[in-house]
Amino acid sequence: GAGVSQTPSNKVTEKGKYVELRCDPISGHTALYWYRQSLGQGPEFLIYFQGTGAADDSGLPNDRFFAVRPEGSVSTLKIQRTERGDSAVYLCASSPRTAVRAFFGQGTRLTVV
Amino acid sequence: GQQLNQSPQSMFIQEGEDVSMNCTSSSIFNTWLWYKQDPGEGPVLLIALYKAGELTSNGRLTAQFGITRKDSFLNISASIPSDVGIYFCAGSYQGGSEKLVFGKGTKLTVNP
Numbered sequence: 001g002a003g004v005s006q007t008p009s010n011k012v013t014e015k016g017k018y019v020e021l022r023c024d025p026i027s028g029h030t031a032l033y034w035y036r037q038s039l040g041q042g043p044e045f046l047i048y049f050q051g052t053g054a055a056d057d058s059g060l061p062n063d064r065f066f067a068v069r070p071e072g073s074v075s076t077l078k079i080q081r082t083e084r085g086d087s088a089v090y091l092c093a094s095s096p097r098t099a100v101r102a103f104f105g106q107g108t109r110l111t112v113v
Numbered sequence: 114g115q116q117l118n119q120s121p122q123s124m125f126i127q128e129g130e131d132v133s134m135n136c137t138s139s140s141i142f143n144t145w146l147w148y149k150q151d152p153g154e155g156p157v158l159l160i161a162l163y164k165a166g167e168l169t170s171n172g173r174l175t176a177q178f179g180i181t182r183k184d185s186f187l188n189i190s191a192s193i194p195s196d197v198g199i200y201f202c203a204g205s206y207q208g209g210s211e212k213l214v215f216g217k218g219t220k221l222t223v224n225p
Contacts (some may be wrong), residue, residue, distance in 0.1 A: 002153070031211065042119075042201050042215030043156065056211060090157050099211045101142055104155025 004105035021108045022075040024095030032075050035091040061089045082112045119216030134219040135186040142204030145178050145185040150199045192223050
């Protein structure tokens with residue numbers, strides 16, 4: 001499809017495990033964003049990529065969270081030693097230019113049990 | 114993390130009624146955005162506002178950027194069942210920040 005694609009749609013993992021969440025942005029979009037949405041809340045900013053580099057990672061909650069975008073297209077959000085509080089929907093968005101014009105994917109629902 | 118103050122938290126209305134929701138912030142924003150999110154989907158942009166005092170319409174939707182740059186409202190006229198969903202306001206700070214700050218959302222239910 002032509003939209004932002006996130007895989008998997010759902011991920012259930014055990015506390016302490018490592019997980020990777022993938023985002024395929026819209027072709028040609030240089031800007032990519034990760035947000036986290038907890039139940040009953042609005043999305044919260046995690047990290048912003050411009051091309052291959054992380055231009056703003058101020059929203060990453062701690063050093064268990066890391067994201068990469070090695071070729072300036074697909075991005076992977078990596079969470080080490082998962083905790084139950086990491087359970088949320090992780091949203092990815094991409095834009096040809098700025099956050100205002102970003103398109104969101106459907107999200108990955110992460111459940112840590 | 115910081116979030117905007119969005120109200121009301123939920124609304125239950127009859128089809129055909131008008132709806133109004135608003136957002137306030139203690140900080141100045143240079144852009145205000147309004148999104149709609151359906152279950153299992155990501156937010157979809159409805160309206161973007163770029164200047165203080167700006168009033169913009171998109172079909173039955175009208176939104177305004179407050180003069181103080183610290184608030185915005187969204188109106189939906191003549192609601193229909195497909196308006197059901199969660200509406201979020203979001204803002205971006207001055208200085209070209211790419212970080213959007215979201216409100217907690219207004220859940221809208223429309224009774225036919």
